[in-house]
Amino acid sequence: MYLDQHGSPAWSEMIDGAYDQFIYDALRHYGDLQGKTIWDVGAHFGYHSLAFASLVGASGQVIAFEPNPCNVERLEKNIVRNEKLGKRIALMACALADSDGEAAFSLSENVDNGSSSGSHLAHALTPEIKEHYWSFAARKVPTARADTLVAQGKVAPPQVMKIDVEGAESMVLLGSHEVLRQYHPIIVAEIHNVLMMYHVQKLLTALQYDLIVLDEQHALPSRCFVLAFYSPK
Template identity: 35%
Template sequence: GARLRLDLQLEKDYWLGTYETDLQAAVREFAQPGWVAYDVGANIGYITLLLARAVDEGGQVFSFEALPANLERLRVNVGLNGLGHRVEIIPGAVAAASAPVRFLVGPSGAMGKAEGSAGRQGGHIESLEVPGIALDDFIYRDGNPPPQVIKMDIEGGEVLALRGMPRVLREARPLILLELHGPEAARVAWETLTGAGYSLHRMERGYPSVPSLTDLDWKAYVVASHKLKSSGDSEICLV
């Protein structure tokens, strides 16, 4: 198991092993040794650590997190597990453009969302300016390796992040483990991903396909897989 610095009252799911169990199963099933993985919305690093173990010594994880309180604990947790050589922490919010983003911070200081995200904008206690990172720029301008798998959980910010990665979707075609946050996020994800040649699947046993937008659960994780991947490819194919 992973070693984590936790608030044992507020973060029981981590030490009980009940945190995002379907997502944990998907990471273990799909992420392969040697892969590059992006954890978009890494929080304190639980999924980052799972990905780092899955991609093994030949792989690499880029862990994106915007909130300073989470970044501090993310760095500690990666260090506690001796995985600093395999995990690169990127401070900032994955967004539509590589420009400063206004980030709305919730009462706990550990949750927040970029301004312009899907869903309600109220309930925050402060706002911060953080770096915005368009994944197309991060890869094709800045020279970072493209991912084979992306986990994305950014509280409605997926509507922004997906706009900043059209070339990634078209050329790199990573497997995407995406949490949706509301009907607007579901619509944007459906239109963007199916328009880029992806099929969507429920994150449950057997990964059944989602045939239409009306069948898409907008309060859950989905698995997005590129339709053009054949079963002979080294990447995962769900089609």
């Protein structure tokens, strides 16, 4: 991967292949991922997209959603650099949301120091206070509802969704209502705000999902990872 080894401390874990290992440990309990379709929602520069591509095998696919053009540029380089895995990844340069069209987006262009990972839709419930993002630029980015993309045949429905969208989790889920209702994908999401946890749990329990917290020992007061799975009562 194209990484500045002296950038974010997380990059060394990515180089070692150990970043967010708890996600992959948790998914192992739900069966083999070979041949599956995985959506990487908020793909950043592609660490998880490439890791998922290695797990789904030649018969599977990864759909990578990323709206920050700076992240997209780096993601494209990483896809090209990893030719075998890259063939299994389809890049969608848009934000999954609750509407089709475009939306205001706050972004950092600095990929190497990690700040571009904090880019977010303007109405997101971000993990940091507004002043934290003072250096971010305001842009318009394309948005799409998962339900629209699947209904129009533009992407295959997922068996697994990884969501990391800096406080826009409920927007993604609202736009994915029919996909979740019909296909029941496993969801791994980083929740970036206490209020967002309420919204996410309300949305998913209404669709007969159960939620568990992942990597609880490293959860922060304002954020945590959850895994959600369909569990009809």
